[in-house]
Amino acid sequence: MLLFGHLGVTLGIFFGLGIFIPRLRNIIDPRYLAIGAILPDLIDKPIGEVIFASTFSSGRIIGHTLLFSFLLFLIGLYLYEKRRDIRGLSLTSGSLLHIFEDQMGSDPQTFLWPLFGWSFPRDSRDYIGLEHLMQMLVESFHLEFLQSHMTEILGVVIGFVLAFYLSKKIVGREEL
Numbered sequence: 539m540l541l542f543g544h545l546g547v548t549l550g551i552f553f554g555l556g557i558f559i560p561r562l563r564n565i566i567d568p569r570y571l572a573i574g575a576i577l578p579d580l581i582d583k584p585i586g587e588v589i590f591a592s593t594f595s596s597g598r599i600i601g602h603t604l605l606f607s608f609l610l611f612l613i614g615l616y617l618y619e620k621r622r623d624i625r626g627l628s629l630t631s632g633s634l635l636h637i638f639e640d641q642m643g644s645d646p647q648t649f650l651w652p653l654f655g656w657s658f659p660r661d662s663r664d665y666i667g668l669e670h671l672m673q674m675l676v677e678s679f680h681l682e683f684l685q686s687h688m689t690e691i692l693g694v695v696i697g698f699v700l701a702f703y704l705s706k707k708i709v710g711r712e713e714l
Contacts (some may be wrong), residue, residue, distance in 0.1 A: 548575035548635045552583035553700060574610075574632020578602050578640075586658075595660040602642050603651040607618040607634045 554572055556563040578601030586594035600606055610633055614626025642649040647659050 542694045542697065543692065544575045544636050544639060545572055545577070546692060546694060547639055548572070548632055549700055550624070550696040551635065552631075565624060566631060567625050570625045571632040572626035575636050577629065577633050577638045578606070594658060595659075596658055598640065598642070598648055599658045600651075601633075602637050602640060603644075603650055604637070604647055605651060607637060647671040681700075 549568060549572060552562070552566060552568060579597065581601035582599045583597040586599045587597045607630060610626070610630040614628075614630045617623045617626040637649070645659065647654045651658065
């Protein structure tokens with residue numbers, strides 16, 4: 539999944555659960571949930587696919603581990619205990635949803651890092667670094683790419699629905 543898939547699916551899950559558990563909307567901050575939903579990719583893609591592409595050759599390294607989410611959780615729990623600040627736990631929730639959306643459980647060497655060693659599995663690609671980003675941009679205009687990235691399209695649709703819903707809610711408040 540890429541940017542819109544993670545944002546849309548994570549926020550869709552949150553707002554969907556918010557229908558059945560209304561208190562959840564007061565507990566989780568959706569802004570930090572959204573940041574958490576893309577945080578593993580914001581960390582891992584530049585490091586593993588661009589900056590240190592020849593070393594890692596993967597966009598799923600440290601940020602896609604259970605250890606990373608656990609450390610975020612501990613920091614979020616500390617902030618909540620000290621300041622009653624829920625933003626850290628919201629960030630953690632988004633990050634944890636991200637790694638489950640990426641099905642990292644099927645890659646235990648990365649998911650449970652460092653239990654199986656200190657190295658990360660390498661992707662086999664013809665392009666690395668900036669070449670990889672340019673290749674993704676070129677491929678994004680092909681029909682096969684769109685068919686294989688239906689979650690991105692779903693994420694965009696969910697994003698538009700949520701934006702429409704939230705804009706109507708804000709306008710409704712202003713009229714009162």
